[in-house]
Amino acid sequence: MTDKREKMRLLGLAFAGADLVFEIDDAGVITFVLGAVEQITGKSDADLVGQGWGKLFASSEEPTLRAALEALRPGKRNGPVRMALASGEGRRLQRFADLSLFRLPQNPPRVSCSLSIGGAGHGRPARDARGLVPANDFNAVAEASINQGELGPLDLIELKGLARVLSQLDPSAAGDLQQRLSSLLRLASRDGVGAVEVADEKFAMLGQSAVSLEELGDRLAAAAGPGVSSEHARLDFSTGEPQTALKAMRFALDRFLTAGPTVVAQGFAAVMSDTVRQVTEFRRTLDERSFKLVYQPIVAIGSDRLHHFEALARFDGESSPADSIRLAEELDLIIEFDMAVIDTVCDVLARAAKPVMIAANISAISLLQPAVRAHLQRAAHMGQKIRRGLLLEITETKAFSDLALASRAIGALRDMGFAVCIDDFGAGSASLDYLRHFEVDFVKIDGRFISQLGERRDAAVLRHVVALCADLGVKTIAEGVETKEVAEAARALGVDYGQGWHFGKPTATPEWTSASAASSGPLLARRRGEVEQWG
Template identity: 35%
Template structure:
C-alpha cells in the first residue's frame, strides 16, 4: 500500500470532503457531496468558496482563513453548504496551512445532519431602512460593540445585463451576511452600498466584491471607505450618518473614497459644536429694528456669533439642525440674551432671539424657555422668538400649539423669511403669530422691480388684514426704506439703521430729514 493511499484513507476517516483553497477559491475537492448526485470535484473546483456557502456563514469562514498561521490548524467553524436545490446542509470545516504547500490551504469538511430547507436571507435595506436599523441598534444601549459604517462604490455594477444583476444579488447577500447581526446592510444606489459593522471587524469587503464578480464572469472592484461611529448617542449617530451619506450620494464618481473622512469630520464637528454650546463659547451681536414712521428703535435682534466672526454662523447652524443639536443651542442663545437684558444699562430693551423650526418639532425648547423665564415673568414681555427655517415646519398644528404656549406666557412670536417658498401662506394660516419678517429678497429689488413691489404690497396688505405687524429686513438705502414704508410695512432692519454691535445701540444712525428715538413698546 502506498503512503499516498494510506494518508488518503486516514483523511477520509475524519472528513467527508477534502478541499484545497487558493485564497478563497476552491482549486481541488474530493469526497461525498452534500446530496447524492453532487460531485464536489466537478461542482466546486474553480469556484469561489462563497458561492457554495450560505451567505450568513461566509464571513466566519473568511475570518478564520485570514487568521490562519502556517502549521496551525484552525478552529472548527459551523457552516451551511448550499445543495443547489433550495436546501442547505450543515457542516463543520477546519483549515490547515502546510508551509510547503503555500499559498494553498488544506480543508476538511464533515457533514452534520441531513439537508434542510435553506434559510431565506434577510433582504438588504435601503437608505431609510439603514438609518432606522442603526437607531434601533444604538437605542438598545448596554455594553455592545463600538460600530463603524463602511461605504462601498462599485463602478459599473449598475449595468442592466443579467450577469451584473446576478452579481448585484450576490453582493447584496454577501454584504448583508457581513453586516452587524446579519441585517444591517443597505443598497443606496445601483452601484453604492453601506453597512454597519463592529469596529473590530476589518474583513476585506473589496475581496468579497471581487469574488462575487468572478462567480458571474465579471471583473468588479470596489472603492471602500470606513467611518467610525463609536458609541455615539442614537439620535445624533443616525443623523450624522444621514448627513455623510447624503453628502456622498450627491457627489459623482468615487465619492465613496471620501465617506470615512466626511463621517469622521461630521462627528468631530458635532462634538465641537456641543462643546461650544456647553461652554457658551459664542457671543451675541445686537441689531436694531426701527419703526419706519418715527425711526425710533422698536427692539433688537440678538444674533449669535462664533469665534469673533462678524457674520452669522450659517454652516454650524445648518449642521446642528441636520444633526438634531440645535435645540440646546437655541436655548443657550436665549439664556445669554436674557442675562444681558438684565444687566444695568439695558433699561427696558426688548429683544428677538432666533429659534430653528427644528426646535419646535418637540416640546423641549418651549418648556426650557418657560422654565428659564419663570423667575422673571416680566422678562417675557421684553422677549420675542423669531422662527427661522420655516420649511422644516412639517406638523404645523403641533408647532402652533407650542407657539400658542409662548404667546400665552407673554412672549411674542415672529415668522422669519416670509414670502419665500410655496408654504408661506400655509404658515400664516396655521400659526398664531404677532409679526412676520418680509424676506430681504423683496427689499433688495423693491425700488426697481414693479412685480416685486406689487407682490410685497399684497403680502403686507394680507398681514394687515390679519392684524399681524411686518418687518422689512436687509434695508440698506433710504430709497428702500421709503418704498417699504409706502407699502405699509411697520418696521425696518438693515445696515441703513444700524449694524450688529456687541451691546444694543439705543440710538440708530440719523438719516437725512429723519429723527431717531428711544426704544418703544412691542406695539
C-alpha cells in the first residue's frame, strides 16, 4: 500500500508540471506513456507504445530530438525546449509544447520525458534552414526577456575552424552538420530559444546558468570534427536594470563582430558599470530638470513674420544635445525625456505674457504609449493657452510599423486641440505614405533636401512634394535655411515656413525679432533617432 501511495504521489507531482509523461529507450522508441495522450496526439496510449517519439513532433524537429538523446548524460536534464508538435487531423494552427528529458542513472537505458502544452506559436522565434534564429528575431526575444526582468546570462561561442570544415563537405553533409550544431545550441539555450550567428563561426544565445558552457563548447567542437576548437564566454546581466542590460547586450554583440569571446568579456564589466552610471545621471537630469531648452524661430518665408518656436534641448551648458538624446534612446529613457520636455514647454506657455506657439519634440515611440497620450490629455485640460500654444513635432517616425495605429494616435492628439507636425519629411515612399495615412497640420522638410536645392532634380522632386502638401491643406516647413539664397529657393518652391540661422539663432527665451537673424552659421544639432547597433 505504501509503495502504491508513493507511486501515486510521484505521478501527481509529475502531472503538476506536465500534461504528458512518457519514457523512451536509447533508440527513441516509446516504452511507456501516461497523461493527456488522446488530447495531444489524437491516439491512445496503446497506439503510441512501440512507436518512435518523433511521431509526437513536427518532422522539422528531428535534428533536435536526435541531438537531445546524444547529449543527455546520466543524472542530467535537458530542457525545457519549446518544440513544434505533429499536426493532428483537423488542426490548422501549429501547436507547441515544452519538452524536458531526464536520464535516471538507476534506470538505464530509459529516458524520462515530459511535455507541457503551450499556445499556438507561443514564444517560438523563426529559424533559418540551418536551424539558427535570424538576428531580428533574436533581438526581439532577448529584449522582451530582459524587459520582463529575466536577466539571465548571454553566452558567446566561437567555433574556430568551422568555416574550413564546412567548406570541405558536400552541401548535404554541411547542412546536416549545421543542423546538429544549431540543435546542440538550442538545447543549451534558455527556453530552447536557440542561437543566432553573429558572424562566421560566432554564435550567441540566451544561456542557462545550470548548463556548463565548457562542456557545451567541448560537445560542439567534437560534433564539428577534427580541427575545430571552441572559445566561449558567459556574460552576466543579473545585476543591472533592464535598460542597463539592453545597452550592455548591444555592446557585447557589436564587439563580438570583430573580437573573440574572451576579449568581449574583458570589456563587459566596465560597460555595465559605465551604463549604470549613465542611467543614474540621466535620470537625475530628468528628475531635477537640469537640462535647458532653447527656442529657435520658425518664420513665414517671404513676410518674415514669426509663426512659432521649436524647443531644442541643451545638456551641460551649451553642448550639442545629440549624444544625450541618443543615450536616452539607447537606454529606453526617451519617453521620460519627452514628457519632461513637454512639461517644461507647458510651464513656459502658462507663464507667457502674450500668446505664443512652441513646438515640442515627441518621438514616435512615445506617441504610441497610452500613458503619454493620457499625460497630454491632462496638459490639454490646463486651458486654451496650452492647447493653442503646444505644437507636437513627431520625430523618429521610422519606429512606425503600424500606420493605422499611428494614425489613430495622431488623431487623438488633434482631437485634444493640439497641432501636429511630422519631422524630417523627405521625398521617399515612407513620407508619401505618411501623407496618405496621417492627418497633420505641418510637415518639416529634412534639412538634407533643403541644402541640395541647387540641384535641379532635387528641386523638381521637392516642388511636387510641396504642391501635394498644399493640395492636402498641410503647411510645409523648411529646416536648415542658413542663407538668403536657400530661403529664396525654398520660397520659389512654395514652402510656407523656414527655420535656420538665416531667420534666427536659438535663444534662451521664446522671443524673436527679424533683427536677431544671422546671415550664416551652423545648424543646431537636432534629433534623428537613428541608433547604430548589431542586427
